[in-house]
Amino acid sequence: MSNKKPKLRVVQGNKKHTGTKKKGASPVLPNGLTEKQETFCMSVFSGMSFSDAYREAYDASNMKAATVNRQAHELMIKGKITARLNEMHTQRGNEQRMQALSRSEKVIKKLEEIGFGNDAGDTARLQALSLLGKTIGMFVDKVETEDKTERDPDTIKA
Numbered sequence: 583m584s585n586k587k588p589k590l591r592v593v594q595g596n597k598k599h600t601g602t603k604k605k606g607a608s609p610v611l612p613n614g615l616t617e618k619q620e621t622f623c624m625s626v627f628s629g630m631s632f633s634d635a636y637r638e639a640y641d642a643s644n645m646k647a648a649t650v651n652r653q654a655h656e657l658m659i660k661g662k663i664t665a666r667l668n669e670m671h672t673q674r675g676n677e678q679r680m681q682a683l684s685r686s687e688k689v690i691k692k693l694e695e696i697g698f699g700n701d702a703g704d705t706a707r708l709q710a711l712s713l714l715g716k717t718i719g720m721f722v723d724k725v726e727t728e729d730k731t732e733r734d735p736d737t738i739k740a
Contacts, residue, residue, distance in 0.1 A: 613662075618640055619660075619662070619666075622654075623663060627667060627671075632657075636657065693710045693711075693717075697710035
């Protein structure tokens, strides 16, 4: 048998050691952004101007306004920042669609309760059933028009 010891390395969880951490560097979040970049994105997403969002996320107390504007612009043109903002907008849109769908379902359920229940009066039930019919496209107003004026092809073409 050989007296060679195996080379062992301590690994925490499933993470590989990526080298020494830079002094003062922000930890990277799972989305690939630093905490400051994420704060910048959240601030822009909440409606702040780019410069105000930069001031919110970074220490800009000793910076001129032009420098803050330039730094904010530099952040905004980074692919990870724009991708994160696009992701946030998409997520908001999805949440709004889900909320609208949920509200629609609640309204339809209530109309069904009124229309098919015995608690409401005849007028309320009829109105509820009419609205339910419209939601499924049962009642469509059609307007037909007929042009009875006498014209020859040359007049129509002109």
